[in-house]
Amino acid sequence: MNGGPSGFHNAPITRAFVVASGLFTVFFGIQGRSSKLGLSYLDIFGKFRLWKLIVSVFSFSSTPELMFGLYLLYYFRVFERQIGSNKYSVFILYSVTVSLLFEILALAILKDPAVNLFTSGPYGLIFASFVPFFFDIPVSTRFRVFGVRFSDKSFIYLAGLQLLLSSWKRSIIPGIFGVVCGSLYHLNVFSIRKAKFPEVIASFFSRISWPSMGSPPAAPSRNIVGNAPPFTARQVERNYPSSMLSATEPTEDSIGTLVSMGFDRNSARQALVQARNDVNVATNILLEAHAH
The missing domain is CATH 1.20.1540.10 (Rhomboid-like)
Structure with missing residues (x-):
């Protein structure tokens, strides 16, 4: 574990x-x-x-x-x-x-x-x-x-x-x-x-270079957090119109990280496309989609 x-x-x-x-x-x-x-x-x-x-x-x-x-x-x-x-x-x-x-x-x-x-x-x-x-x-x-x-x-x-x-x-x-x-x-x-802080705070710490403590492998599809429900691509598209989506194709590591948190693979990919492969932003998109 x-x-x-x-x-x-x-x-x-x-x-x-x-x-x-x-x-x-x-x-x-x-x-x-x-x-x-x-x-x-x-x-x-x-x-x-x-x-x-x-x-x-x-x-x-x-x-x-x-x-x-x-x-x-x-x-x-x-x-x-x-x-x-x-x-x-x-x-x-x-x-x-x-x-x-x-x-x-x-x-x-x-x-x-x-x-x-x-x-x-x-x-x-x-x-x-x-x-x-x-x-x-x-x-x-x-x-x-x-x-x-x-x-x-x-x-x-x-x-x-x-x-x-x-x-x-x-x-x-x-x-x-x-x-x-x-x-x-x-x-x-x-x-x-x-309550939550502005996105700029997480982005700031994401850009700081620290010594690495391991590389993120492709995560399994098992839900490791226990309470994140599955999503569908339609839920993401309903909260974020398709006209806003970027053409950037997400990496498998990024998709695997979101899937390991309990999100559906298709909606994870849609959120990463819209977030330009930024996992933090994509996570917030999926959480907001669930809130709605």
Whole structure:
């Protein structure tokens, strides 16, 4: 269970976040300051440190946390492919912001200036992602180990449990706040799931050159996201007239990526033609066609 095609194909926002998190962690690790990045009462209500508030979102405090955290962030790129980069950017901003507000509220209540109560790292985003993982990603295989039942999703849950317990209460509390954020997003509080950033943001991150982490193979026709319904070419044409379609023929890799997200092959090809083979734009076209 790998979350779809390998690498960051059609997941530019996830790629940028993973690279930023890795660079921040390495930078502060070299300086020997990783263990001091967790938020404390004095950081917020004493001598306010804005830089520490920002860094705490990206930088992990230890190498094991970095390994499990980046693995989970990389796997959860499937959600960016599912809902599109524009909406996934809102999900990231919402999860990070709301979980930080919960942490600040907890610091105000506990008022313990002696220690860093919360570990640093994108715990809000990672554990918020477990909510759509639980509801939207289906189990594809089941097996037994010494009589105990497991599924292909068990490995993701075990990695999350390891990360959650990595610093005990310093990591458990931010993890719980992340689950709360993901639940609020799933419940569509204040219609947050309809919000999305302009297309230019996803396009900007798509054009940045990053080190590659694998090439996107032709994806199977199996639905890996579990809740994306099939579409027909007529649905796409009804929302986007044929006069708008480009003559550019989509690549098999692009069609395979959309098919792996649960879309019908013909409607995927039609959307890619209209989007000039831009998978991000084509994904938004198909999602809007479904909304109508």
